[in-house]
Amino acid sequence: MVNEKELVGVAAAQYVEDGMVVGLGTGSTAYYLITELGRRMKEEGLTFTGVPTSIQSAELAADLDIPIASLNDVAKIDLTIDGTDEFDPQLNGIKGGGGAHLIEKIIAVNSERVIWICDHSKQVDQLGAFPLPVEVIPAASQHLLYAFEDKNYAPTFRLTLDGTKFVTDSGNFIIDLHLEKIEDAVKLADDLIQMVGVVEHGLFLGIADKVLMANDGQVVEFNG
Numbered sequence: 001m002v003n004e005k006e007l008v009g010v011a012a013a014q015y016v017e018d019g020m021v022v023g024l025g026t027g028s029t030a031y032y033l034i035t036e037l038g039r040r041m042k043e044e045g046l047t048f049t050g051v052p053t054s055i056q057s058a059e060l061a062a063d064l065d066i067p068i069a070s071l072n073d074v075a076k077i078d079l080t081i082d083g084t085d086e087f088d089p090q091l092n093g094i095k096g097g098g099g100a101h102l103i104e105k106i107i108a109v110n111s112e113r114v115i116w117i118c119d120h121s122k123q124v125d126q127l128g129a130f131p132l133p134v135e136v137i138p139a140a141s142q143h144l145l146y147a148f149e150d151k152n153y154a155p156t157f158r159l160t161l162d163g164t165k166f167v168t169d170s171g172n173f174i175i176d177l178h179l180e181k182i183e184d185a186v187k188l189a190d191d192l193i194q195m196v197g198v199v200e201h202g203l204f205l206g207i208a209d210k211v212l213m214a215n216d217g218q219v220v221e222f223n224g
Helices: 006-015 028-044 053-063 102-111 138-150 185-193
Strands: 018-022 046-051 077-083 110-121 132-134 155-156 175-179 199-200 208-217 218-223
Touching: 006 028, 006 110, 006 208, 006 218, 018 028, 028 046, 028 053, 028 077, 028 110, 046 053, 077 102, 102 110, 102 132, 102 199, 132 138, 138 155, 138 175, 185 199
Parallel strands: 018 046, 018 077, 077 110, 110 208
Antiparallel strands: 132 175, 132 199, 155 175, 208 218
């Protein structure tokens, strides 16, 4: 049986060219992307610099001897390749299932091009079935939970396996909003980011230029 995440991760690695600065995504699909880039570097002599979107991706890149830098160390990012938890026909998406959406968004909006990679289960007609992550300052977290409850957003704190609150790479908490359907993503994004104590949300609107999706053993391309 074809591993769709590996299939699309390997395909996406072909978009990286010599000398590029590349944003390295986070998650199970990005794992195969980074692994393939490491192989191309060793076997094909590919030269590039990676800008990781998480500690997890930075550690994987380092294990593969991929040169890495922070966003502050580079003049620009040529291309970012990352996973997505949902995407709609307009290539808007929800990200943050791995808890890295703050840094993922910072790197994406500072990139010349953004490609998302995923399997066919991530394609939706309307965003919202996947819980929307909202990264929040810990000191404001409980009162934001109450505020989200008042708005009927069905919020829950993201927890670790041992029942403690999940902590992001930036030291914040995540509240997941179980919305089922998002009727107006732009308005929701604006409303959320204006709430004091909210650091960033997982709505990625107008950011992706291309989506590569694995489906039935093939890679399908969607362009924005």
